[in-house]
Amino acid sequence: MKLAAIKVGVSTVWTSPEAPRDLDAPAIAATPDVAAWADSMNTEVRLGLHGRTLTQALYAEPVLIRSERDGWSEIIAPWQPSSSDPLGYPGWIPSSHLGELPAAASDPVAVAVPLTQLMAEPGGSPLLELSFGTVLASTERTDGYVRVALPDGGSGWLADEAVRVVSEPADAMERLRLGSQFLGLQYLWGGTSAYGLDCSGLIHAVNRVVGLRTPRDAHDQCDALEHVAVDEAQPGDLYFFARPGDTVHHVGFVSPAGMLHASETGKVLEDEALAPERLSTLVAAARL
Known part of the structure; x- marks a missing residue:
């Protein structure tokens, strides 16, 4: 296997090369327009992503190439x-x-x-729009900007105010603050970017920003993290949900209001009290 890096802002990961529909063309173009793709989809079209998309990989994220076929690469993130x-x-x-x-x-x-602009020079012309959760190695800081190493050997600049040092400690309220930036964002199956998030994508992206390597899917997050009693969960912890006899299918951040979460296709990211039907499937809580 060969190691490579994502060189576009957001690359959507599919179940197979045959999975994208004609209307998904903006997402799989050589220079994808994920914003336009997300904006073009109504609820019915978004539901059609189930079984097609898996996750998203962000700019400069490393991937292993397992095989190649007809202009597509089978990868591992x-x-x-x-x-x-x-x-x-x-x-x-x-x-x-x-x-x-x-x-x-x-x-x-x-x-x-x-979202923020990657620039060729401090305060200069934009090279690419980068999403929340993009992680880049820094090489220099000057006058409110940070220089970062880019795929294919180049370098660029980001405004200091748009980034945080991954190793900087973060408490529960910081995680909630970061996640709350996306209140009102449309749910996107497989989404891990500012153009759309699913429930576990929100958790994964926020934790990536604060330096935590959390599994991508809700059931894996539940299996990997330290559990606490549901009635002892505190803001910044996680709630997990499952129907009787099934694996965990939903996750959200415990919040003072109830839960900050990307609800489901057709809805938006919200911070709300747990409704009775949601409470009936609450099965576990975990601490980050």
Whole structure:
């Protein structure tokens, strides 16, 4: 297997090269327009993503290439732990979305705002729009900007105010603050970016920004994290939900209001009290 890096802002990971529909063309273009793709989909079209999309990989994220076929690469995303593969999350992406790994650097920083511009020079022309959760190795800081190493050997600049140092400690309220930036965002099956999030994608993305390597899917998150009694859960902890006899299918951040979560297709990310039907499937809580 060969190691590569994502060289587009967001690469959606599919179950197979045949999974995308004609209307998904903006997401799989050589220069994908994930914002336009998300905006174009109504609830019925979004429901059609179930069984097609798996997750998303962000700019500069490393992936292992397992095989290639007809312009597509079968990849594993090691930053997204999964019970599907011991090496990381598996799936397929367009080969055009892949480049060389960034040059070695230190002090990784994460985009901590919904969207920000990667610039050629401090305050200069934009190169690419980057999503929340994008992690890049920094090489220099100057006058309110940080220089970062890019795929294919280049470098660029980000505004200091748009990033946080991944190693900087974060408490429960910081995690809730980061997640609350997406209140009102449409649920997107397989989404891990500012253009759309699913329930476990929200948890995974927020934790990536604060330096925690959390599994990608809700049932894996439940299996991997330290459990606490449901009635002892505190803001910033996680609630997990499952129907009788089934695996965990939903997760959210415990919040002072009840739960901050990406609810389901057709709804938006919200912070709300747990409704009776939701409470009836609450099966576990965990602490980060």
